[in-house]
Amino acid sequence: MPFKGQILTDKFTGDTFEFIETAKDTDGKRVTLRISLKSKGKTVDDHIHMLQSETFKVFSGRLTYFLNKEKRYLNMDETITLPKNVAHNHYNTDEEPVIYLQTITPAIDIDYFIENLFGLINDGKVKNGQLSFLQAMVTAKYLESPSRLASIPRGIQELLINTLGPLSRLFGYRAIYAKYTGLEK
Template sequence: MIKQSDKITNARTGQVMVFLKTGAETNGEILRIECFSPPTAAKEPEHIHPLQESKFEILSAALTFSIAGKETIVRAGQSVTIPANVPHFFWNSGDSTAHYIQEFRPALGIDGFFETFFALSNDGKLNDKGIPNLLHGSIIMLKYKNEIRVTKPPWLLQYLTYIVLAPIGRFLGYRADYQSTQGVVK
């Protein structure tokens, strides 16, 4: 379980997260993370946070966002808030590492999702688009369905696929929470 001051790194994108406030420590009110994202062509899949607002406060450099299909660059000294259920993704298209504070309200279990996906990345268990195999992904995405969903294919099709495949994945030993062989940096 992620705690305040824990640090995780995503081997695929180079993104680093340092947890400043966690949902467990704020009674679910907020997750606040200090993040560093180096320049990369690797983009996360377009997704939504069905029940959470997410905010980015850029401290240095810039991030490029696609929000509801509109691309915008948010620079140092600026912030952007993405309402719940709005399709988005972001990346660093610049030439220096972006430093920013990211917040999620309410926190829900998104910190567990990040811990799981960063661990999968570090152990080489994500494809070049940042997705685990479908059996493992089905279990994870069912657990975190209130925190995050990819926008394609449509949610109903995803949900039905996950419901069918998750029992097979569990039978094969996959779990919703994945711990890296490298662990969390304290």
């Protein structure tokens, strides 16, 4: 279960995510994280949050972000909100780490997803920022804070998710694992 002050560390890159506020702390209004990215380049594909916006405030370094098909930069003391239903990404492209505050609104179950993701990463089940195909299908089907890939038409994704998500559960895949979060979905 995510908790205020919890620090998640990617043992391969040294990236850290600290929960400043969880869904429980804010009555579901938001999740706030203090993130330090040492790794360079994209850690996930360009994506769309269907129900949530994300706000970023940079403390040090420079955050690269992708919005409306354009690469842009956020420098120290700058803030931006990436709205829901818009393709985006955010990552570090510089030699220096970037440290920033990220707020996801509303929270839904994104804090559980993040905690779960770090468990999968540290167990070697995420390769180059990618969940395995069946893991991605079950996560997309059963996570309550859905995201979709920007590069694949939504109709095709929905067909795959609704077909392969339930099938993936038969093979033991879960959107959220009790092993990492204390909760299973």
